[in-house]
Amino acid sequence: MKSTRRDFLATAATAAGAAAAGELSAHAQEHEHSHGHSHQVVPSDLALRVKSLESLLVEKGLVDRAALDALIDTYEHKIGPRNGARVVAKAWNDSAYKMRLLTDSDKAIAELGYGGQQGEHMVVVENTPAVHNMVVCTLCSCYPWPVLGLPPVWYKSAPYRSRSVIDPRGVLREFGLELPEDVEVRVWDSTAELRYLVLPERPSGTERLSEDELAALVTRDAMIGVAKVPPRKEGGAA
Amino acid sequence: MNGIHDMGGMQDMGPVREEKNEPVFHHPWEGRVFAITRSMSAWRKWNLDALRHQRELIPPAEYLRMSYYEIWLKGMLELAIKFGLVTQAELDSGKPAAGSAKLHPALTADKIPGLVAHGTPASRDVAVTPRFRSGQRVRARNINPVGHTRLPRYARGKPGMVERDHGVFVFPDTDAHFLGEKPQHVYTVRFSARDLWGEQANARDTVCIAMWDDYLELE
Numbered sequence: 001m002k003s004t005r006r007d008f009l010a011t012a013a014t015a016a017g018a019a020a021a022g023e024l025s026a027h028a029q030e031h032e033h034s035h036g037h038s039h040q041v042v043p044s045d046l047a048l049r050v051k052s053l054e055s056l057l058v059e060k061g062l063v064d065r066a067a068l069d070a071l072i073d074t075y076e077h078k079i080g081p082r083n084g085a086r087v088v089a090k091a092w093n094d095s096a097y098k099m100r101l102l103t104d105s106d107k108a109i110a111e112l113g114y115g116g117q118q119g120e121h122m123v124v125v126e127n128t129p130a131v132h133n134m135v136v137c138t139l140c141s142c143y144p145w146p147v148l149g150l151p152p153v154w155y156k157s158a159p160y161r162s163r164s165v166i167d168p169r170g171v172l173r174e175f176g177l178e179l180p181e182d183v184e185v186r187v188w189d190s191t192a193e194l195r196y197l198v199l200p201e202r203p204s205g206t207e208r209l210s211e212d213e214l215a216a217l218v219t220r221d222a223m224i225g226v227a228k229v230p231p232r233k234e235g236g237a238a
Numbered sequence: 239m240n241g242i243h244d245m246g247g248m249q250d251m252g253p254v255r256e257e258k259n260e261p262v263f264h265h266p267w268e269g270r271v272f273a274i275t276r277s278m279s280a281w282r283k284w285n286l287d288a289l290r291h292q293r294e295l296i297p298p299a300e301y302l303r304m305s306y307y308e309i310w311l312k313g314m315l316e317l318a319i320k321f322g323l324v325t326q327a328e329l330d331s332g333k334p335a336a337g338s339a340k341l342h343p344a345l346t347a348d349k350i351p352g353l354v355a356h357g358t359p360a361s362r363d364v365a366v367t368p369r370f371r372s373g374q375r376v377r378a379r380n381i382n383p384v385g386h387t388r389l390p391r392y393a394r395g396k397p398g399m400v401e402r403d404h405g406v407f408v409f410p411d412t413d414a415h416f417l418g419e420k421p422q423h424v425y426t427v428r429f430s431a432r433d434l435w436g437e438q439a440n441a442r443d444t445v446c447i448a449m450w451d452d453y454l455e456l457e
Binding site: 046047050051052053054055056057059060061062063064066067068069070071072074075076079080115116117118119120121123136138139140141146149150152153154156157158159160161162163164165166167168169171174175181182183184185186187188189190191192193194221 | 246252253269270272276315329343388392426431440445447
């Protein structure tokens with residue numbers, strides 16, 4: 001594999017972390033083996049530091065432990081890409097809804113009960129045979145939490161943030177998506193408080209599906225714009 | 239600030255690697271940092287723009303080495319110290335300073351559903367005359383502020399077209415430094431990839447960037 005500056009930094013950090021902690025965490029080792037690369041490995045004393053910080057802040061009355069638990073539970077279990085998938089499925093199934101979604105995205109998304117933190121100002125962009133939209137935040141990690149949940153690591157990573165705007169087709173190829181030259185790739189850089197959701201093209205073979213069945217086909221990556229929703233295979237699940 | 243966070247257009251960061259079945263948090267401490275950061279912001283000593291800027295101030299080599307929630311932790315702690323919510327001595331000892339009063343948390347569990355559902359809108363319901371209109375040719379200003387800005391380097395000096403006016407929003411360049419919200423219009427401005435990157439880009443490809451009035455001039 002081609003060695004990059006990034007890999008070097010990650011390796012250096014891994015070594016430093018291992019030296020500091022005496023060993024890599026079991027998770028990090030397992031992680032490395034499971035898909036052949038390492039993320040930045042964090043010294044395990046960071047877990048202890050955060051634990052000590054939380055105790056201090058609770059003791060000072062600056063944070064409420066139950067509030068921390070509730071926030072984590074919300075983003076681990078209640079809010080995620082299934083919300084966005086329901087929005088997409090409804091738009092596929094109901095052309096009047098789709099029109100509302102594209103013209104007044106906040107209101108249309110709120111019809112399904114979604115909205116709020118980091119999705120206060122939504123813009124829905126539609127993929128067509130002529131235009132493929134993809135979303136990035138080159139400056140940090142802006143992402144539409146109410147419909148997609150918290151962003152995956154790759155979305156927040158330096159490779160995605162840096163290359164999506166200059167080489168979107170190369171990035172899409174790494175996701176396995178090769179687009180014809182005559183399709184416009186339209187990249188949305190999330191520089192303001194606007195949050196973008198891609199409305200993917202409805203795949204063929206889905207004409208008879210219910211909204212629930214349609215929602216089950218929609219992936220997070222398709223709603224970021226780094227994938228398409230694949231056509232449904234004859235007679236089986238997608 | 240022309241910092242490492244402003245990454246758009248760099249080419250030496252390696253391939254994008256997707257993790258299958260990725261968990262929301264990779265370690266429990268990441269979730270705690272996420273939630274502590276939200277809770278500490280509820281004291282309203284700082285705003286989101288200031289928090290973003292604090293993260294941008296992390297020196298480049300450290301910024302690239304750190305994981306995402308390490309960056310969150312460092313940015314939040316530096317603001318918490320700066321605004322007197324905690325002291326470095328307390329962080330070192332893990333104990334509140336002798337005689338410090340116990341507060342009542344600004345964000346309690348009962349407020350979480352409301353916070354999550356309503357968020358913190360950055361739009362402002364004030365009448366501000368837009369300086370540009372849809373369909374107009376504009377140019378991103380060539381400015382290099384040393385403070386916070388959301389005008390990415392790769393767009394500066396480049397021509398584009400106003401596609402849509404989204405209304406009036408807080409201006410991050412002043413808000414991040416507690417110099418006022420300076421509310422102004424935000425537009426979608428569409429740039430041709432060729433104008434941004436030259437002949438190597440596909441002639442059809444475009445990049446849409448949200449731009450405040452102060453970032454634009456007439457072409």
